[in-house]
Amino acid sequence: KTMMFGPWPSGPIWFVWVLMTFDLTASLLYRVSPHLLEPINRLSIMGFERPSKFWLFLVVVSAAAYLPMLVHYGQNYWFELGPFSVQASRVLLYASYFFIGAGIGAANLEGGVLSAHGRLTERRWFWTGVTLIPYALMWVMIYIKRQIIGNPDPLPGWYLAAYGSFYVLFSASILFAILAYFLQSKAVGPTLLDRMQSDAYGMFLVHYPIVLWLQYWLFDMDLPAIAKAAIAFFATVALSWAATAVLRKLPGANYVL
Known part of the structure; x- marks a missing residue:
């Protein structure tokens, strides 16, 4: 409709x-x-x-x-x-x-x-x-x-x-x-945020379906809201980062991600 x-x-x-x-x-x-x-x-x-x-x-x-x-x-x-x-x-x-x-x-x-x-x-x-x-x-x-x-x-x-x-x-x-x-x-030397920098835009592009399905998966679980928020946040960061790292290995992907 x-x-x-x-x-x-x-x-x-x-x-x-x-x-x-x-x-x-x-x-x-x-x-x-x-x-x-x-x-x-x-x-x-x-x-x-x-x-x-x-x-x-x-x-x-x-x-x-x-x-x-x-x-x-x-x-x-x-x-x-x-x-x-x-x-x-x-x-x-x-x-x-x-x-x-x-x-x-x-x-x-x-x-x-x-x-x-x-x-x-x-x-x-x-x-x-x-x-x-x-x-x-x-x-x-x-x-x-x-x-x-x-x-x-x-x-x-x-x-x-x-x-x-x-x-x-x-x-x-x-x-x-x-x-x-x-x-x-x-700080002097690479930090976690420095390592994440080159993948940050790709993480932004791919994170939405990841966080959406994580929230759906957590919806019926008997957990405090703060625990669900923490799981969704850290899992989204990890999975988005991993997905971006994989996608950036595709030919030409570096021009976009």
Whole structure:
């Protein structure tokens, strides 16, 4: 029925086509001018010593891309075209993060905000603390929605603007906290994550059916939820990694995986 009359739900893998669209757009823009991302790269270089400046840039751009769309469309509306869908309020937010990330990696990566030797790695606890503030405020807004204004549908614009602002601050802050942790943990010699790096994209592509069937297999087992989650996680990582390693031995597979 859904094939004939719709909708065509794409499930959790909807983001794959969004990334492909961003990739194609970036390729076309690069053909127009290879220097379009240079301003972002210059800001990244400034962020080597002052990561807070780049954080502020990320917050301002993502707020401008996200808040108007959120207030206008709400949080539950999706753009749909056949089997392709994307959440309306977040499509420009995703694009902002994608192209800002591309700008960081365009050149001078070791001299920019994501350098393992920059100031970001020295202040990982600071960014962890900063993350907790908007996170707590988001929970305050959830309490207001549920207990004070009665969870109306649609939510009022003032609520969406306030919650969205805290969400933008939280997203930028936790991104810096996570990156600071991993950059600081960069050890001499290969680590497990280093060994996984070349297979990471392939693992992303093949993991979905693996985790889906693992969850189905675990569904009727009399185990605590935390145990099921741990089994599903570690088994998915191991099986996805193994499947990718096998697939990469096929002729030409390295160009894709």
